[in-house]
Amino acid sequence: MKAFLKAEGLVKRYGHIHALRGVDLEVARGRSVVLLGPNGAGKSTLLGILAGRVRPTTGRVTIEDRDIRSGSGWRGQTGYLAHASLVYPGLTAMENLIFYGRLYGLEDPLSRAEEMLRFMGLWDRRNDRAGGFSRGMEQRLAIGRALLHSPDLILLDEPFSGLDYQSSRAFARALEALRDGHRTLVIATHDMDAVGELGEAVVVLGKGKVLHVGPVQPDMKTMYVEILQGSGP
Amino acid sequence: MRPALAILRKDLLLELRGREVIVTLTVFSFLVLTLFSFSAVPGSAAPGEMAPGILWITCLFAGILGLNRAFDRERENGCFTGLLLAPCDRVQVYWGKCLSIFVFMVVFQGILWPIFGVLYGYSPFRGALTAWAGILLGDLGFVALGVILSAVTIHAKGKEIILPLLLLPLCLPVLVGGVRVIAVAVQGGEPGEAAAWIGRLAAFDVIFLALGSLLFPLVVEE
Numbered sequence: 295m296k297a298f299l300k301a302e303g304l305v306k307r308y309g310h311i312h313a314l315r316g317v318d319l320e321v322a323r324g325r326s327v328v329l330l331g332p333n334g335a336g337k338s339t340l341l342g343i344l345a346g347r348v349r350p351t352t353g354r355v356t357i358e359d360r361d362i363r364s365g366s367g368w369r370g371q372t373g374y375l376a377h378a379s380l381v382y383p384g385l386t387a388m389e390n391l392i393f394y395g396r397l398y399g400l401e402d403p404l405s406r407a408e409e410m411l412r413f414m415g416l417w418d419r420r421n422d423r424a425g426g427f428s429r430g431m432e433q434r435l436a437i438g439r440a441l442l443h444s445p446d447l448i449l450l451d452e453p454f455s456g457l458d459y460q461s462s463r464a465f466a467r468a469l470e471a472l473r474d475g476h477r478t479l480v481i482a483t484h485d486m487d488a489v490g491e492l493g494e495a496v497v498v499l500g501k502g503k504v505l506h507v508g509p510v511q512p513d514m515k516t517m518y519v520e521i522l523q524g525s526g527p
Numbered sequence: 528m529r530p531a532l533a534i535l536r537k538d539l540l541l542e543l544r545g546r547e548v549i550v551t552l553t554v555f556s557f558l559v560l561t562l563f564s565f566s567a568v569p570g571s572a573a574p575g576e577m578a579p580g581i582l583w584i585t586c587l588f589a590g591i592l593g594l595n596r597a598f599d600r601e602r603e604n605g606c607f608t609g610l611l612l613a614p615c616d617r618v619q620v621y622w623g624k625c626l627s628i629f630v631f632m633v634v635f636q637g638i639l640w641p642i643f644g645v646l647y648g649y650s651p652f653r654g655a656l657t658a659w660a661g662i663l664l665g666d667l668g669f670v671a672l673g674v675i676l677s678a679v680t681i682h683a684k685g686k687e688i689i690l691p692l693l694l695l696p697l698c699l700p701v702l703v704g705g706v707r708v709i710a711v712a713v714q715g716g717e718p719g720e721a722a723a724w725i726g727r728l729a730a731f732d733v734i735f736l737a738l739g740s741l742l743f744p745l746v747v748e749e
Contacts, residue, residue, distance in 0.1 A: 342749065347608055349748040370614030378605030380612075384541045396533035397613040432604075439609070 297356075298323035298478050299344065299447060304353035306339050306502075313339040314350070315502040321495075323446075324475040328493030328510070329482040330518055335499040337482035338377065341451045344480065345374035357447065370398060373445035375453055379436035383425030387416050387435050390424055391442055398443045410438040413468065429456035437465065441472070448472065450481045454488060466491045486515050498522070530615040534623025535630070541600060542631065548596050552589040552635040557642055559585045564646040578647040579709035583665070583702055586636060590669055591691050593631050597624070598677045607681060611747055621743035624674045625667075625736075632666045654712030657721050661708025664728035668701040671735035679746050704728040 297320040306314040314336045321327050329337045342348035344355055346362055346369055355362045362368050381390045388407055395403025411417045414434040419427070424435055433456045441448065453469075454462040466488050473479065473492075481492055489496060490510055498506040498521050506521045542548055563581045601607040601624075610620045644651035676693050680686040704724045711721040 380609035
């Protein structure tokens with residue numbers, strides 16, 4: 295199957311620290327890939343490069359064969375949930391989404407913001423400032439911001455962080471609904487429960503290298519531990 | 528220009544709600560101008576003669592406070608990254624931040640101008656058009672440099688120190704031009720001199736804005 299998203303030979307160095315050491319990745323359109331790996335494995339750096347936030351030291355990323363460094367339009371196809379929520383504490387939930395809608399050039403930012411606030415279960419708190427939200431609510435608003443412009447490529451960095459069990463399961467179901475065969479998801483997570491729910495394929499990173507690529511297995515936890523143990527100290 | 532205007536609108540909304548930047552700049556500038564006005568020996572003409580310089584130095588320091596505060600808002604929750612993820616040319620983000628900080632500067636200087644007149648014995652109406660041409664062009668140059676350097680130092684440790692160290696020497700042409708225009712406007716002088724300095728300030732603005740527009744997309748990526 296032809297790759298929708300393709301990363302070739304990605305290397306990222308921060309001074310003497312090697313965050314990525316030659317990562318190759320191919321994801322077909324409509325597929326859902328889960329990135330696993332211990333802290334410092336390079337998951338967030340990889341997602342940052344795929345989102346265009348981080349410039350790789352060497353290597354390149356293409357979306358539908360177009361190098362992402364060749365223009366800015368592709369960012370409109372990409373929704374990125376970072377570690378930080380990227381929402382303004384001084385603005386209300388509604389104002390935050392309307393602002394990002396305008397920034398993304400949406401035709402009707404107001405109705406799209408209303409739609410996302412309902413989708414993320416924040417409608418009742420739409421006129422409250424984001425600065426007063428709990429971590430879980432802020433995370434839901436951040437997810438709403440990432441999905442606001444109906445992106446084809448969704449990059450989620452620890453989307454379940456800060457969500458309680460019920461909210462994370464509800465969000466996993468919402469993400470499941472987004473898997474319509476058209477949208478492509480790349481999700482970095484430590485939540486092993488979510489791997490089976492969300493992923494069709496799994497990529498295990500360790501020390502900036504790809505350790506394993508393959509389909510999601512029923513006993514993913516054991517397999518993951520074995521891969522990490524096999525990669526050495 | 529839509530993304531740049533969206534950033535301006537968002538910054539104005541945040542400012543209307545918090546009034547942090549404009550109030551801070553105005554109070555700081557008022558205190559500095561007042562202290563300088565009392566610093567001279569009674570009867571000496573020194574503060575009056577130095578008034579244009581005092582005004583511009585006050586505005587530059589206040590402007591640095593404003594830049595720091597405006598970019599603190601972008602650093603909270605990683606919002607600056609949110610701006611950079613937008614599917615527009617990143618120069619729009621630069622223009623948007625320039626526009627909003629320019630508006631903050633002009634508003635606080637609008638409040639400061641009559642106070643400056645009262646403290647230093649100038650009529651706020653005398654040479655006002657010429658003086659404001661100098662102020663607006665000076666602000667534009669300051670903002671064009673300040674935004675690019677704030678973007679460079681946004682994640683730096685000790686950015687409150689690094690920013691003025693980088694910005695103030697580069698602002699020298701703006702400071703000299705701005706001071707000369709105000710001096711001619713309020714103290715009198717050759718009309719041609721003010722026009723020449725206004726022309727130079729406009730040229731600096733074009734250079735600084737062009738450099739900022741070229742460099743901003745390059746310096747904001749990690």
